[in-house]
Amino acid sequence: MAIAVWKEYYYHKSKPMKSIKLFIYSLSISFLLLSCSKDLGNYDYHDVNTLRITGLREGDHNSNRIYDLPFKDTLKLAPTITGSLSGTDLSNVTFRWKVDGEELSTTNSLEYVADKEYGKLNADLAVTDTKTGIVTSYSFFINVINPYKLGYYVLSKRQNGESVLYCKSTISQRDQLEEVTIPNISLGSNPITIDGNREYGNSSTDYYNRLVLGMKTAPFPVMMIDSREFLPTLLYNKESYVGDKDDFVLSPQDVVTDRYQDVIYMVNNGKLHILQKGAISLPTLGSDQLDYQISKGGMSGGTYYSPYLFSFYDSKNKMIRALDNGINSGALFTYVNVHDDITKSNLYKDQEHVVSQLADIEGGAKFVYLMKNANKLFAYSVSYNDDLKPTAFGKIAESTVPGNGIIRSASYDSDANYWYLATDKVIYNASYLGLEFQPFITLPASAAGYITKYEMNQGKLMIVTFDPNYSGEKKSSVYIYDLNNMSLEISMPHVVEEAVDIHIGI
Template sequence: MKITNLFIYNLLSLILLVSCSKDLGNYDYHEVNKINIGGVLEGDHNAERIYDLPFTDTLKITPTITGSLSGTDLSNLSFRWRVDGEEISNTNKFEYIANKDYGKLNADLTVTDNKTGIETSYSFFVNVINPYKLGYYVLSKKPNGESILYCKSTIREKYQFEEVLIPNISLGSNPISIGGNRQYGNSSRDYYNRLALGMKNAPYPVIMVDSREFLPSLLYNKDSYVGEKENFVFEPTDVVLDPYNPIIYLVNQGKLHVLQKGGISLPALNTDKLDYSISKGGMAGASFYTPYFFSFYDSKNKMIRVLDNGISSGVSYTYINVFDEITNTSIYKDQEFVISQLTYFNDDPKYVYLMKKDSRLFAYWVSYNGDLKPISFQKIAEGNIPGEGTLRFASYDFDANYWYLATDKTIHRASYLGLEFQPFVTLPANAPGYITKYKMAEGKLMITTFDPTYAGDKKSSVYIYDINKMILEIAMPHSVAEAVDLHIGI
């Protein structure tokens, strides 16, 4: 019995000794060939890896593929590119033609190491878009008065301005204006333009357009009027898009109307004893406070009108109160209206007005109290029209509070506190014609000129400056028909 127990004890000790013996490291380790995919859009999520592709154009991607062991040798690698589940390519190069639908398509690249079978993936979006989703827009008038819309796309790599057509929609004749504001999708990189087009004579004189597919989002014609339609004549002379909302301020037959949600409102101050009339450019620009109060120059009675909606108890965009006692007409008697704009000083709203008499300029403002009621009207500066003395176009920058004036070839700038204009930008000496319009946005300055002596149909030229560096980036002489208005939507 003792011998048997001893035998069992020795056997267990031997097993324990073997199991606890030193690991001699006799394993066959192999370093993995780690694949890196470079030369593509970076980001932690597909939403940051979006390739915008204009419809009918081709997207080409040639990534830089390297392996931790194989380096740039691709002989033992295989590739698979897919878009919307469809296999597109089996090489390290990707080419995809956008000839189907608009919108974001899921896409991916899979690189397989054929020796180990290990796969490395890169996912992204192919965002098929209208080529005119982003760009520089010019609304022009042909010699016969017909409206034509151009765009120099910042998505499509083409130098020239191209005509933009809206399917099944005629832009009619006698174009008035184009305006727009930026709209965002799911990320800061996913944005497009909401545009508003105005024409005096057209099946739809006012059109709001979504630039993603360049289709109308709202169409306004005579039937959009909320009042009695039978005798309503819809021939607008001024169209201004709110910079923040899908609201349009419009002058029709001299009266102010507000357009929203497909409807045209009754005229503001419909019972005005003076029977006001607003001429082209007479509306002060829209801003944050515009739903509550408004101002315009009454060309019939030659006076500045200031009105509101009753503020706290009022309905937005419905102006019922007028404050003619504030804007004393004797202060600017015999002066001609130039421009006006709603702006801010130390967070307080003010309307600024620029008037002129002969070659002399005069600046005024309307001040508001804490209850947003107009309380005073005063002159703040005066000076002379700069340069050659011929005023071609004027504007007011309500972000920086500068006046801008264009003479034949030069845009001049002055502080709101004075009208001592200094040259800001001068076109090249060989630029044909004279300045007719300019706009500044997104660090760019876009200028159009008109050359009445040019024999062809494209009598307007376009110049685009980088205003941060103050350099001319694009010069396109005689590139569009007579420019009426323009918009930067890049």
């Protein structure tokens, strides 16, 4: 109406004053009528009962709400539901839980057993207020994982020689060592080694184990395993050899994993081979005039210097052998030079090899060797210059074997540069600069048997013992210490057959 009046004024603006007055009057009436028109809207407001779901994993997206669930374990969720008006009164609330599209529960709680498959499963909870029909939802993932992805691993040997692998999972509800099998793969017999490294995925909290197993007699005597689904990623047998397969017999005596590369060092028929990308190399120093032999534990390698340098104790010629790849040749892990002129054998004549390791000491590469003669211990080192050429070999220190004089196991920590020795029930340590061994950990007096293996990793110490007087087959026991407070966390007497080797991958 106001628009119509304006048009009237526009087209008759030359009319007398009476028309103008009429226009103003009509305009006023129009605005009055508009402002006084009847409002037919409903302004009878009511508060809505808003439901809130708490007590579950939070995050702006369900990718932040992931529940890792080991296979065969049970996920139990029981959220708290509160209403802005009803409080904790759930008499007018219904529930619906779904996992992988299947409705599993219509109560306030969910119990899901991971017994179908691995992987991430979509899941959600729908909470409905039956008075208003309003649905409040919570979506998330259930990530079903292999329970042996992380844990304490023990490789054992049954009385008939059969290999058996155990794991005490650190992500499962089951607090015990369990036998681990690999689908369609036999572990054979006469096990010798389990070793491994931590591998990372997309973040510092997304990690798993790259494990390496070695057996003397098996369809695949050496294998590399991805612990996420516990499936082999590399399998080595006679067909993996790059040389003449007809004359090659694969029966490893020792297997060591490189800490930084996907490389395995293997002793087979006393010779050093490099295993990489599914292939077994020709023996290192194939033309060695001394026809060297390496015994179990005689290799010294597995650090970031190892692509260029290697050393081993030649048990046949009773010599320390220092090798390199020629540095400028560009052929990593291909050791072509040997430096017997540096590692003079007359310095350690009549001494037997205990343990050795390639280390980084004071910013430089060194091979350190611990030797023994009767009750005496001697430490030696092979020093290198900046061009990674050996420059000197000499004695560092000497002392006597601690405790009862019987060395059950020995190792060198290349991170802290400490020697470690185990006697029957005590582990001792000493700085590489000296051999002043001090007690580090003492097993309880009631511990069964004597120490045969130990390993330290991620703030934990794992020890296995062997009790030859135990009447049952499971003669080995497992003890786990927390190194942060030097306390015994787990004691598992007589839980596995004779333990051959162990690995911490937590």
